[in-house]
Amino acid sequence: MSDLFDYLNEGISDLHPYEPGRSIEDVIAEYQPEKIVKLASNENPLGPSPKAVEALKIHNDDLHLYPDGDSKKLKSLIAKHESLDVSNIIIGNGSNEVLELAARAFLNKDTSALMSKHAFAVYKIVTQSNGSKIIEVPTIDWRHALNDFSNYIEDSTRVCFVANPNNPTGTYNSHDEFKSMMDSIPSSILVILDLAYFEYVTEQDYVRVNELLEKYSNLLVTKTFSKIQGLASLRIGYGLANKKMIEVLNKIRQPFNSNAIAQDAACLAILDHDHITKSIELNSEQRDYLTIKLNDMGMECIPSHGNFISFKGNFKAEKLFIDLMKEGVIVRPIALYDMPEFIRVTVGTKEENDYFLLKLSQVL
Numbered sequence: 001m002s003d004l005f006d007y008l009n010e011g012i013s014d015l016h017p018y019e020p021g022r023s024i025e026d027v028i029a030e031y032q033p034e035k036i037v038k039l040a041s042n043e044n045p046l047g048p049s050p051k052a053v054e055a056l057k058i059h060n061d062d063l064h065l066y067p068d069g070d071s072k073k074l075k076s077l078i079a080k081h082e083s084l085d086v087s088n089i090i091i092g093n094g095s096n097e098v099l100e101l102a103a104r105a106f107l108n109k110d111t112s113a114l115m116s117k118h119a120f121a122v123y124k125i126v127t128q129s130n131g132s133k134i135i136e137v138p139t140i141d142w143r144h145a146l147n148d149f150s151n152y153i154e155d156s157t158r159v160c161f162v163a164n165p166n167n168p169t170g171t172y173n174s175h176d177e178f179k180s181m182m183d184s185i186p187s188s189i190l191v192i193l194d195l196a197y198f199e200y201v202t203e204q205d206y207v208r209v210n211e212l213l214e215k216y217s218n219l220l221v222t223k224t225f226s227k228i229q230g231l232a233s234l235r236i237g238y239g240l241a242n243k244k245m246i247e248v249l250n251k252i253r254q255p256f257n258s259n260a261i262a263q264d265a266a267c268l269a270i271l272d273h274d275h276i277t278k279s280i281e282l283n284s285e286q287r288d289y290l291t292i293k294l295n296d297m298g299m300e301c302i303p304s305h306g307n308f309i310s311f312k313g314n315f316k317a318e319k320l321f322i323d324l325m326k327e328g329v330i331v332r333p334i335a336l337y338d339m340p341e342f343i344r345v346t347v348g349t350k351e352e353n354d355y356f357l358l359k360l361s362q363v364l
């Protein structure tokens, strides 16, 4: 007799599910540490914008009403923020949903998708769950080798994923590097440029989004409210592309994919420039501090342009992860990214970072 699960769509049975960072509740239940510091999921240590939190109160009386399925207010604020038209914007239930919509629109069992080795795990999930083949391009010094991407394209390749900066390596690619890659691949391949950590990059030669969107009709840029905006729990992000691409993605999304609280919180967060500036300054300062301290302890850090640092040293990553967790410090082992020797730590406040460094020195 045949089994129901013999008929799963191609790719799904081989799929490795996404493994999120350990939650505070889990770790308290398992280890009862005296204090807990979570530096596992690249969340903003300053929390959400205090102004955005006000959105939670607005909806006390209207939770029975469907949200604005078109996210009009949020899209008009994003349009202003990005100097684009509302027709260039799609709102997602997190930016991950935009990645998934794009994959669903262009990938199937006869296609392939190109991505860098050690790239963000969700690209593999959305590719494989549509039955599509994964093609990985080796990195150079942990950076996306964008110059090499065109050499790996096959006839079946329909989508190319680029995280800039990448998670978990923290490396970034310059505007010129990205542009050369765009020029080297056919315009019939969709390129998704994932800018989840956009605000944290301080380099002058970083990507200039509007110039790229103007030039390339096969480009989809994604951004999120989960990282610097501190709204990860509400699940809201967006995609930017030409009108035709946005229309296609809108056709296949759920009609009410983003909820009213998330939309309003995002509207308030995007206007809170003060909170963003503070978050950028804290991150730059503490990223340097953590890098120096980790180097002093003999660790090797991959130079990071995000709000996290991946490092290796004289330790076994899986064991260090558990030893730190017993002490109440949650970090992330990244063996699933083919980096079994590395630990990824999110840049926290000075106090959180010092607690992590103290516990790290004790468990080593």
Ligand SMILES: *Cc1c(COP(=O)(O)O)cnc(C)c1O
Pocket (backbone or CB within 6 Å): 042, 093, 094, 095, 096, 097, 120, 163, 166, 167, 194, 196, 223, 224, 225, 226, 227, 232, 235, 236, 237
């Ligand atoms: C955290 C992260 C995201 C954010 O996903 P959301 O669905 O918007 O929370 C996207 N891309 C990368 C590379 C990330 O690290």
